[in-house]
Amino acid sequence: MSDTQTLIENRPPSVAHLFLERVAATPDAEAYRYPVPAASGEGPDEWKSLSWAQAAERVDAIAAGLVELGLRAEDRVALASSTRVEWILCDLAIMCAGAATTTVYPQTNAEESAYILADSGSRVLIAEDAAQLAKAREKRADLPELRHVVVLDPEGAAPAEGDPDGWVLTLADLEARGAAHLEKNPGLVKERIAAITKDQLATIIYTSGTTGRPKGVRLPQDNWSYMAKAIAATGLLGPDDVQYLWLPLAHVFGKVLTSGQIELGHVTAVDGRVDKIIENLPVVQPTYMAAVPRIFEKVYNGVAAKARAGGAAKYKIFQWAAEVSREYAKVSQDNFRRTGTASVPFGLRAKHKTADALVYSKLREAFGGRLRAAVSGSAALAPEIGYFFAGAGIHILEGYGLTESSAASFVNPGEAYRTGTVGKPLPGTEVRIADDGEILLRGPGIMEGYHGLPEKTAEVLESDGWFHTGDIGELSVDGYLRITDRKKDLIKTSGGKYIAPAEVEGQFKAVCPYVSNILVHGADRNFCTALISLDEPAILQWAKENGQEGKSYAEVCAAPATVELIDGYVRELNEGLQRWQTIKKFRLLPRDLDVEHGELTPSLKLKRPVVEREYKHLIEEMYAGSREA
CATH class of the missing domain: 3.40.50.12780 (ANL, N-terminal domain)
Structure with missing residues (x-):
């Protein structure tokens, strides 16, 4: 058996076990870095660190606090928060308590959040702030199994009239309760971890489907233990790496990165604020x-x-x-x-x-x-x-x-x-x-x-x-x-030719520096068309240099000069395509596609049916007068 096979096959039942091993191996090594805004509210953030031992102290307290709330093995705890160090600590604590995490994107509206909480049977919600608490409060009548909401940022998130006793508490409250519980039973968390089996549920992640309700994907403890060992076995990363983690942890891509890090023991700098990426990179200086x-x-x-x-x-x-x-x-x-x-x-x-x-x-x-x-x-x-x-x-x-x-x-x-x-x-x-x-x-x-x-x-x-x-x-x-x-998503034209729209869309993104999103359409049609949204900063800068200063994004996109500019790039694209793949007509959208309008998933993938439904009038306009119209 090769070293790689041995590494993977001799894996423990859960990431909770790996976490115990990591803390024992390198207790004083840096585990996480996280930003703290300047006290004045101005100036750069201050970055602070947690060692593995310090992280474990908090994880143990949160895990014990959850047990004290009555959580049993495989009970669901929902996490509705942006990417931050507390997300990771809470997720680890849920696993160390033997429970299972349900992830909720913070952008999810109250109705869909309630659906996920109810469908998963979540007993506890860990909510980032008052806004996330308000969604749960609005739908509380539909959530009979939800016993507690733990709030990370307590400002404006106090218990309200009509809340059951103890329904809202802060993360600090939960950690204090957990620490007190650990004083009476110091071995509590280790006992919970020892009882975890590889087939036990660890996570339910709801896929952001393009149609209908999202489906909850059940991922047992062994999935994450395997992922941690397999990532280490690739040899791509080592203990001296510094990872910059900004991806949504509610998404499986973000979540898997936390498992690999525990196995390897490298530093992870955590900050989910997308608008801070450019500012953070020179400060964090990541290797990965x-x-x-x-x-x-x-x-x-x-x-x-x-x-x-x-x-x-x-x-x-x-x-x-x-x-x-x-x-x-x-x-x-x-x-x-x-x-x-x-x-x-x-x-x-x-x-x-x-x-x-x-x-x-x-x-x-x-x-x-x-x-x-x-x-x-x-x-x-x-x-x-x-x-x-x-x-x-x-x-x-x-x-x-x-x-x-x-x-x-x-x-x-x-x-x-x-x-x-x-x-x-x-x-x-x-x-x-x-x-x-x-x-x-x-x-x-x-x-x-x-x-x-x-x-x-x-x-x-x-x-x-x-x-x-x-x-x-x-x-x-x-x-x-x-x-x-x-x-x-494969398109079959009325002429019987198959087209992979993502391939054409990817080529256009390489040709046109102004594009933000593009959707190629042509199923059962006799030619292909495209809906195109432009990158706002880039196109407004171009507009400023080309006599359109002061115009709004929508006005710039509607201007004949802008249409002519993009038409040049479409022609350039078409030169490298087969005849049946070429874009014969296109329309510029009056605004960019986004997550808030449901046109992109939280991981920024295009929801084709949503966009095609919303802009059906533009699509039909492009085919008006053609043979199949």
Whole structure:
């Protein structure tokens, strides 16, 4: 048996066990960093740290507090909060108490939050602040099993008239109760951990479905223990790494990162405020971070916009450097694949050195200067954007997984990564491609099933453990996976041609520096069209330079000059497409797509049915007068 197999197969039943081992091994090492706003409310945040021993002290107190509230094994505790260090401590405490976490995005409205709490049977809600408490209070009559709400930020979240006794308490209250409970029974938490079995429920994560109610994905304790060991076995990270964690912890991608960190023992800097990412990176100086493609697209658009604002000469230098970067990445990756060394010809190396001094070095500094690798997941990254960053020395390792597979099923292997693929399966995960191209997965990361939905579970999970992902893909001879599209998202034109819209959309994002979101439409039509929303800062900057200063975003998008600008990029896109893939018509949307309007999932994936329904009039307008209209 190989060392990797031994590492994975000899795993403990839960992450709670791994947490005990980590605290015992490195009690004084730094575990978490978190920001504390300046007392004056002005100036930079102060970053504070928790050692593993300090984290364990808080985790034990919260876990004991939950036990004191009457929580039993597998009882559900819902967490409705943005990404912050308390989220991680509470999630660990829930697991150490033998209970199970239900995650709720803080943006979720009161009705859907109540549905998740009721469907999961959550007995306790850990709410970030008064706003999250208000949602639960509004729907309390529909939540008979919800016994307590624990509030992280107590300001404005006091018990109100009509609340049952003890229904609202603060995290500080819970920790105090837990500490008192531990004085009488010091071994309480260790006893709870010792009783955890690998098949015991650890987490229910609700998928943000594009239609109907979200489904609760049941992930047992063993899923997370396996993920922790498998991430360590990839060799991508080590104990000396510094991870910057901003992803939503309610999402499976964010959650899996906390498991891997416990196994490896490296530092994690936690701050979920997306508007603080650019400010935080030079302070945290991470060696590793994970993100979704939209973040890299925004950085790319921002760099391009800044270069353009610097005048024609600067923008020309940027465009030249971007082309050099892509060529350098493609050549070096191709050579590495063939020979095992990422060599490039002397002439290209010389151009790259010049471009590095002018452009790439500044880009790396913006990421903190120490970033060794960034993992991208949740949706496809346009290869041309991936190659741009790769050539600039910011190595984006695409990965792949679903909520149903505990997030991480594939990841690109370090130096041998290949842009445009999602890499190889994690150790212990099996993959096969079905006759229709669908990717099937099997292994210890696969869910137990959908909560309370046996028929839905049977639709995707075979009796022998193979899970149907709903994604279409191709495996290379040496095991690299390329995702081509969602099975249900493939477009078949009225002419019988199949089109993968995500592929066309990704190519447009690499061509057009102003795009924010694009949806390609063409199912059962005789040509393809697109709905396009623009990146607000980038297009307003362009508008300012082109005689449209002072106009609103909607006014700029409606202006003929803007339509003409984007039409140029659509024509450029079409030059590289097959005839049946080309975009014949498009419409610019009056506002960007967002999570609040339900057009994007919280992990920023496009909800096609929602967007197509909302902008049906624009789609029909584009096909008016054509043969099938």
